[in-house]
Amino acid sequence: MQTRRAILAGTAALAASPARGADDPFAPVDRLLAKLVSQERLPCAAIRIARHGRTLFEGHYSGRVKVGPGSLYRIYSMTKPVTACAVMALCEDGKLSLETPVAELAPEFSALTVMKSSPADTEPARPMTVAHLLTHSSGIASSWAGTALSPAYRKAGLDAGTWMFKPEIGGLAGFATRLAALPLQFQPGDGWLYGFSHDIAGLVVERAAGEPFGAYLKRRLFQPMGMGDTDFSVATGQGGRLTDLYTWRSGAAYLVEAGATSASLKPPAAESGSAGLISSLEDYSRFAGMLAGGGTLGGTRVLKAETVAIMTRPYGPQNHVAEGLGKFAGFGLGGSGAGMGQAIGGVVALDDQGGPGSRGEYSWGGAASTTFWSTPGSGLSVVVMTQLLPSGVVKLRDTLRPLVYGALKA
Numbered sequence: 001m002q003t004r005r006a007i008l009a010g011t012a013a014l015a016a017s018p019a020r021g022a023d024d025p026f027a028p029v030d031r032l033l034a035k036l037v038s039q040e041r042l043p044c045a046a047i048r049i050a051r052h053g054r055t056l057f058e059g060h061y062s063g064r065v066k067v068g069p070g071s072l073y074r075i076y077s078m079t080k081p082v083t084a085c086a087v088m089a090l091c092e093d094g095k096l097s098l099e100t101p102v103a104e105l106a107p108e109f110s111a112l113t114v115m116k117s118s119p120a121d122t123e124p125a126r127p128m129t130v131a132h133l134l135t136h137s138s139g140i141a142s143s144w145a146g147t148a149l150s151p152a153y154r155k156a157g158l159d160a161g162t163w164m165f166k167p168e169i170g171g172l173a174g175f176a177t178r179l180a181a182l183p184l185q186f187q188p189g190d191g192w193l194y195g196f197s198h199d200i201a202g203l204v205v206e207r208a209a210g211e212p213f214g215a216y217l218k219r220r221l222f223q224p225m226g227m228g229d230t231d232f233s234v235a236t237g238q239g240g241r242l243t244d245l246y247t248w249r250s251g252a253a254y255l256v257e258a259g260a261t262s263a264s265l266k267p268p269a270a271e272s273g274s275a276g277l278i279s280s281l282e283d284y285s286r287f288a289g290m291l292a293g294g295g296t297l298g299g300t301r302v303l304k305a306e307t308v309a310i311m312t313r314p315y316g317p318q319n320h321v322a323e324g325l326g327k328f329a330g331f332g333l334g335g336s337g338a339g340m341g342q343a344i345g346g347v348v349a350l351d352d353q354g355g356p357g358s359r360g361e362y363s364w365g366g367a368a369s370t371t372f373w374s375t376p377g378s379g380l381s382v383v384v385m386t387q388l389l390p391s392g393v394v395k396l397r398d399t400l401r402p403l404v405y406g407a408l409k410a
Contacts, residue, residue, distance in 0.1 A: 025407035029049070038063065040063060041394050042386045043064040044065035044066070044243065046058075046059065046067055046384070046385040048381075050381050051378070051381075053289060056408075064253060072238070072243065072280050073368070078366040080346070082273075084346070085291075089221070090205060090209060092307055095209065098130050098344070100130050102130060102138075106200065106207060109200070112125035112128065113125055115185060119148055119152055126189070128184075134201055134345050136194055137320065138195075139186045139188050139191065140195040141193055143158055143160045145185075149183065149185055156178045156182060158178060158196070164269060171269060172206060172270050175199060199273050200273075202273025213271045213273065214232050225300070225302060227286055227287065229280040230277055230283045232276045245257040245387045245389065285381060288372050288381035291381070292375060293379060295308045308376055311344040312343055312348055312360070312374070313341075313348055314350070349361040354405065357377075357380070357408070360375055360377045361380075362374050362375070367389060367390060368387045371383075380404075
């Protein structure tokens, strides 16, 4: 542990891209990220801004953590839009629909209950759909959500961030069995709560596809897009590429997990559709670019344009979104939830307050302060990587959006 003051003088942000001149429209983006890293507000940073498949700006900034084009990052909840894409691909193939009852593919969920006054006071749940899972409206909570159910989740061994490494859980099927034994926070469709919903969506993908979740992701999404570095663990011999993970407490840097000793160097006991993927700036930029391209990447069609349109616009009733999403967005998205609607696996901008042309922007973030957005209407994609827990300490998305849109307008 060292204080920021003790190491600030000797720490510089190193950009892999050429120095940006004062008249370069992306110079403000470059200066901001370099400053955040040099001031030790971020341990490192990387960004790629692309439009219609062409990279407009890319930078890699080393501070406490050294990074470059080959670095790998824990993307945590940026796994969710990937899981959503897998579901949408199965919808294209006629294997399910967004309104398919979850219990049809996961019979473990056929007799769910809902908490009334306490976890011991319950009532039968209405049917939960696949769309409920992908819009945080399923009623499924988590071990850290701060609800009355959180202690029950922990008692059941369903601890966020670690359950997928526990063989005794029994993989996704065992996870679903334990989860289904606990009541929901609310009736499906009646609220918004960030929890383990996308993990169950991963099980739905597995059952509908007839193959392991990770295998389906590779075959249907990663291989067509050339995302060879994205997986639920780091490939053998590539451990040196995984970045260290940090947090800050009282002005001091604390190493949460070293890349060289990370649990992600070995395959997990279960493949988490909520937060399990490791990726690179290159790979996730390909994914974001595919969404921005309306389902195509470099001439390869991955999803139909209409499929991406359904995924990246508000889905279902939005009256319950504002309160729950607003509370969550400050730390979960690297910005506020103002002007955002709930889409499939992410949120969508309902107006242009982020900058000219930001309406229709689809975005999400991860627990280690990573964030991205894609705007199918304009072909814009932006991916930002770092490794700082918790997300929201630096509101990267809201800080960067006006600079990016300003550069595009220049």
